[in-house]
Amino acid sequence: MADNADDASEMAELHLAAELAKPKAILPPLTGHCFYCHTPTPERFCDADCRDDFERDKRRILMRKRG
Template identity: 70%
Template sequence: MADNVDDANDLVLLHLAAELAKAKPSLPPLTGICYYCDALTDERFCDADCRDDYEREQRKILMRKRG
């Protein structure tokens, strides 16, 4: 039987998981195409510039959503 400490710990873990999910954007799945410029690639992005530009755009979108 769970006591108050166990219940509180479960609640904290739930809140932590929710905050981590909001804080860390999930990476898009591998498709063989760059997510920024649509070039063929074995990775998510064809180079660091495309990755940085994509992340910058995602941060802008997130900022607009949060206000």
């Protein structure tokens, strides 16, 4: 018979497996420019604001497609 610790451990493993099974986000390729504002940068985005704006716009497009 399982005790609370065993149940909690099993639930934690199930949650971890579910998180690992989620599809990975598709990131834009490194181009030498910010993917959102096109400013030269060695990263995908020049700062967190551009990254957040890109993600917000991407969610907005997905919501429009879903109706």
